[in-house]
Amino acid sequence: MRITVTRTGGFAGITRRAGLDSTGRADAPHLEELARAALADGAPDRPAGVPDGFQYGIEVDGATVYCADPRLSAAQRELIRTVLREGA
Amino acid sequence: MMRSSVTERRGDAVSRITMRDGRCHALYAGNHSISVIATPRHDTTTGRCHIAPMDDSRTRNRPPAAAHAPRITSHHTHHHGVFCTIVPPHVLDRLARADDPALHEPARRTLERDALQRTRRRITTVRGIRATAADREATDQPQRTIYDAGNREELPGEKVRGEGDDPGQDASVNRAYAGLGATFDLYLKVYGRRSIDGGGLPLDATVHYGQDYGNAFWDGERMVFGDGDGEVFRDFTLPLDVIGHELTHGVTQYTANLEYFSQPGALNESVSDVFGALIKQHSLGQTADQADWLIGAELLTDRVTGEALRSMKAPGTAYDDDVLGKDPQPATMDDYVDTSDDNGGVHINSGIPNHAFYLAATDLGGYAWERAGQIWYDVLTGGELAADANFTDFARLTLAAAESRFGAGDEQRALQKAWSRVGVETA
Known part of the structure; x- marks a missing residue:
């Protein structure tokens, strides 16, 4: 499963994008479960968000949803954190 | 008649929520520019409210000024899911503390469920909150x-x-x-x-x-x-200017409530940078020529090649780093950035009005909060600045504010020069 996270906005206004493939990873089942939950919890359009808050786009195998701080589901939060930290 | 109600008075404002015959009647009236008076009908099957105008209560917006203490009356229990979010937050707070479960249960659920939606509403709605806020007892001490x-x-x-x-x-x-x-x-x-x-x-x-x-x-x-x-x-x-920046988003929310997208969004960001910088300068007692005009100067670690996150003095030069990239801010309209990221580049194109402020403030000299800052404050809070204002709208209002505050003189000339240098039309 190909998972890509794009983070825009924030106080600095710097966009960050990172992606990873769950295939072959030891945590693949967990990541894929997170990704499915993150998609289900997301919105089809970018939410308004809050001033200086991060906004996120989560793309999983071609399907994209959006979410924004501070209103993330637990799955979105963990997935975003993992992909931005470990993805390339 | 089945009925529960809460009335709260603050200064000259009165809020009353009554539940009667299965309907939630919300009334909020103040002595300021708006009165929100409505009768939401609660639909317990969907959890949504339907708002219809209430036609009989406009005379109630002047309760006796002495009646500060909230009065709570509760006559009957009636089950409701949640309150409509037209109910002002401070009234919901009061309801949540009421003894009657018919009042506190839905209020508590509403507060929990809708805290973030109300937040968003406050950001996107213009005047409703202003009346609520202005009714609080003013104080010279922070809380x-x-x-x-x-x-x-x-x-x-x-x-x-x-x-x-x-x-x-x-x-x-x-x-x-x-x-x-x-x-x-x-x-x-x-x-x-x-x-x-x-x-x-x-x-x-x-x-x-x-x-x-x-x-x-x-x-x-x-x-x-x-x-x-x-x-x-x-x-x-x-960085003190970051703290001032964030709180100024609050000031903007309660005043011009600039949309957080594209040019109005960049103005929203710029206003936060301007007052963030002024709060720092005021606290350090710095004049315009002594100030560093940087935003977030203490924020970057030693590993980053850069001095701050933004520079009002020279937008686009704050950092140039392997990891962070290069500061993308333009200083003039020639380099305006069209992007869908960052709400349409609100933290990027804010460089243009930021630089205009810097140019005007340093041209005028002295303490920047006294003249340039006063003009910016007058525009932000004066009631003329539309929520969807663009750079030109804002620039024109600064010229008008300069004239009404200081007359046609140095201030207006400094502003004309500044806006012209960043390429924003004022004519």
Whole structure:
């Protein structure tokens, strides 16, 4: 499963994008479960968000949803954190 | 008749929620420019409210001024899911503390479920909140509360310092507390504004939000600060101008309420940078030529090649780093950035009005908050600035504000020159 996270906005206004493939990873089942939950919890359009808050786009195998701080589901939060930290 | 009601009076404003015959009647009336009077009908099957105008209550907007104490009457229990969010937040707070479960249960559910939606509504709705806020008792003292999120992402977190409490061991808490005070000071002493809403609104901040969280934001009710990731960003409570920036989002929310997208969004951001910088200069006693005109100067770690996150003096030069990239801010309209990222580049194109302010303030000299700052404040709070204003709208209003505040003179000329140099039309 190909998972890509794009983070825009924030106080600095710097966009960050990172992606990873769950295939072959030891945590693949967990990541894929997170990704499915993150998609289900997301919105089809970018939410308004809050001033200086991060906004996120989560793309999983071609399907994209959006979410924004501070209103993330637990799955979105963990997935975003993992992909931005470990993805390339 | 089945009936439960709560009435709350603050100053000359009265709020009353009555549940009668299965309907929720909400009335809010103040002596300011707006009165929200409506009768929401609660649909218990969908949890949605239907709002219809109420035609019989416009005479009630002047209760006796002496009636400050809230009066709660409760006559009957009637089950409802949630209250409509047209109910002002302070009334919901009062309802949530009522003895009658018919009142407090839906109020508590509403507060819990809709806290963030109300936040968003406050950001996107223009005038409703202003009347609510202005009805609070004005005070010359800040009312600060600092919370600690304990590196989780739940707001507000645990209360760790209230107004008047001694400093503790946590430097982030102490910096946030002091920064809220410095912000309150500038708005009160220089512009005569009592807190961010002009009505003594308590100032809340949460520190230690999230893990290695490299950001700070305004959530509509409070400032929220991360500790930084340690790689690029340090603790976001370090720069005073960042604290002032966040609280100024509150001032904007309660005044012009500029949309957070594209040019109005860049103006919203720029206004926060301008007053963030002025709060720092005011606290340090710096004149325009002594100030560094940087935003977030203490924020970047030693590993980053850069001096700050933004430069009002020279937008686009604050950093140039392998990891962060190069500061993308334009200084003039020639380099305006069209992008869908960052809400249409609100933190990018803010460089243009930022630079105009810097040019005008340094041209005029002295303390920047006195003349340039006063003009910006007059535009932000004067009621003429539309929520969807673009750079030209804003620039023209600064010229008009300069004339009405200072007459046709140096201030107007400095502004004309500044806007012209950044390529924003004023004619």
